[in-house]
Amino acid sequence: MTVRTRFRTVALAAIPAALAAVFSVTGATSAMAASSATNAYSFTFQGIDGQPLPLSQFAGKAILVVNTASQCGFTPQYKGLQALWQSYRDRGLVVVGVPSDDFGGQEPGSATQIKDFCEVNYRIDFPMADKTVVSGDGAHPFYRWASDEMGFLAKPRWNFHKYLVGPDGKLVSWFSTMTDPESDKVREAIEKLLPEKAPKS
Known part of the structure; x- marks a missing residue:
């Protein structure tokens, strides 16, 4: 040699x-x-528009963070998420969609394709992240923190897993894929975090 x-x-x-x-x-x-991290405001996602999406910009509001997918049997939950956003945004709720291809390869598109799909089919106008890893060793730090805070059972197991963050940035609850966004369970949890009336502008 x-x-x-x-x-x-x-x-x-x-x-x-x-x-x-x-x-x-x-x-x-x-x-x-x-x-x-001490609360959700420590974390920033990449926005679907390519700009940073820091959760700190929503300080003082309740935040529902949902990992989404465009080709899933639960994709129609987008309709319920948009309805929640429309019902409660004036009182301080923000819905944040986090597209992910982690489960079943059901989010294969680019950021532009995902954005177009959501706008055309469900008229989504709440904040959206770019495609993000939400499970396993490569999970986004928010999802690592959330699972550490709420325990093993609270980890996303499929698309449309939901985390509810309070106005102080602390995790309040989580809801599985099977829980419809407009269910009484979700609405009641959100109602507890929001003022009875929309703050005066």
């Missing part, structure tokens, strides 16, 4: 270790961000 061949072999062997180290540091940074 020549010196050049030996060097190439050693260099190639080192690549997997180097990549592992990079991903390890990235994962550790994400985990640290989640573990050091």
Whole structure:
């Protein structure tokens, strides 16, 4: 084996270790961000329009964070989410949609395709994130934090899992995929967080 061949072999062997180290540091940074957070306002999503979507901009409001998908049997829940947004936004509710391809590969489109689908089919105008990982080791820090705060059972198991954040940024509750956004359970939880009347502008 020549010196050049030996060097190439050693260099190639080192690549997997180097990549592992990079991903390890990235994962550790994400985990640290989640573990050091005290409330939801610590987190920022990438908006579907390519701009930052910091949850801190909604401080003082209740936030319903929902991981969504365009090709799921539960996709019609978009209608209920839009209805909630229209019913309660003047009183301080914000619905944040977080498209994700994690479950069943049911969100394969680009940001533009997802946005167009939501606007055309459900007239969605509440804030939307870009496609985001919400489960597993690569989950967005918000989702790591939420599962740490609320426990293993509160992790998303499918599309349209819902987290309810209070006006103080603390997690209040979670609702499974099967829970319709317009159900009494969801509405009652939201009502408890909001003033009886819309604040005067």
